[in-house]
Amino acid sequence: MAPIDRTPPYMQVVKALRQQILDGDLKDGDKIPSVRKLAEEWSISQATAMKALATLRADGLVESVVGSGTIVRTKSNIHRSARDRFTRMLSTGRIYAPGEYAVITAAELAPAPAHIADALGIEEGEQAIRRHRVTNNEEGPVSASTSWFHASLADSVPALLETERIPGGTPSAIKEATGREAYSAEDRMTVGSADATQAAELGVELDSPVLIGRNVLRDADGEVIEAGEYVSGAGRWTLYEYELGQRD
Template structure:
C-alpha cells in the first residue's frame, strides 16, 4: 500500500515539473510538506523524493532544500551522444515508459530524460507527441505478425486475429485506449488486421459493407474489453489492491444492497463464486460473437441457395 502511495506522489510532482509549473531551481515540496498535503508518513514522503532524485528530476541543495534539477530528469543521467539517437530507439523507449507508467507518463521531455538527450533532439525524429504515439502503436502491432499460411476456416482466422490483438492489449495496457474506432490510425500494421478479416469473410455471401462492419465489430469487442486493462493497472498502482482485494472490501456494501430483497438474481450472484476476470469475459464474448457471425453467414448462404433454386 505504501509503495503505491509514494509512487503516486512522485508522479504528481513529476507532472508539475514536466508541465513547467515547477522550473529548474524551484523548490519542490519538502518531506514535511508532503506529509501534510498527502496525509502520509514521513517515510513515505522520503521515498517519494528519493524516487524523483533517482530519476534525476530533483536534487538537494544545502540551505535551500530539494529543487528541480537543471534539466528536469536528464541532468542526473550521463549525456548520450545525440548522433546515436535513432527513431527506433526513441519509439522503443517511449513504449517501455508507457508499459511501465501508462501513456499519460509519455511526454517529449520525459522520453528525452530516459534517453539522456536534450528534448529538442527528439523533434528531428518525430514532429510531436501525436506522431510519437502513432509510431508506438505501429511498433507494437508489428511485434506479433498474423500467421502465414492462414488457418483454413473463416472462424479460425477471426479467432486468431482477435486473440493476437488481445495478447498485445494485455502486454501493452495503454494500446487499447490509444487506438480509435471512429478515427482509426491509418497504419499498415493496423490495416493488415482488417485485411485479414475481410479475406476470411470474402466469398461467404456478404457484401463489402457487411464484411467491413464485421471486421470493425470484432475489433471493437476486443478493444472494448481491453480498455479495462489499463484502468485496472492504474487502480493497482494508486491503491495497492488487486481486483479481488477491492471486491472483498466492497462486500459489506454489496450485502446491504441484496439485503433489501429487491434483486433476487443479483443476490444469487453475490453469494456465488463466479469467475469474472477479464480473460474469462473475453473468452465468453469472443465465442458468442463468432457464434452469431456463423449464424449470420449460414442464414445468408441459405437465402442465396433458395434464390438459386428458384
C-alpha cells in the first residue's frame, strides 16, 4: 500500500511551483496563477493559496506587483546548484534553464590540484580533463564552474576536450560512450573572497564575498565520474528541501 502524502496542502503547492521556478519552466517575469486560480486548480481554500504565495515570497522567488499579481523574480537572486542542474538534466535532458547559457572558456588537459586528484583517484599534478565555463543570464554572469574528469576519457569522449556545449550534458555523453551512469552526487559549500579571476568572470569587486562549492558525481560502484568546482556572487540563494523523520 502506497504511503499517504501528509504534506500540508499549501506546501504541496509551494513544492510544485518552486520546482517549476528552479527548473526554469516558470521564468523571471512570468506571472504566478492568482490566489483564486490556485485554489481552483489544487482544490484548496483561498487562504491556503495565499499562504503558499507568502511562502514563495519569503523564499525570495516571487514578488507581489500592484496591478500585475505575483511575479517570478530570479535573475539576480537565485543560484542553481549542481543538484538543480543535474536533476533538470535527468528530467528534461537540458542542464540550463531558459534564459541561461554557458560559455565554455577552456577544455583541456591540465594538472589536477590536490583536492581534485584525491577525488579522481590520481596523483596531485597528474593530467586530467578540465572544462571551465561561465554561466550567464540576460543580466550577466551568474556563476563560474569547472568540471574535472579522468584523462582516460579523452579517447572515449573526445568532446570533453572541445569548447562546444555537449547536448544533454557531460554525464549523458559519458554514459553513452562508456556505460558509466551517474548514481549519486555530493555537494559541499563554503564562503570565500573572490580572487582576481573570479572577480573578472563574475563582474564583482576583488575580494567580494562569494559562494564556493565542490561537487562529485559517482557511479553505482562509488567511483567518481566527475569532480566539479563552482563559484557564485553574493546575494544569490541556493534552495534545498528535505524531510525530517517518517510520516505515518
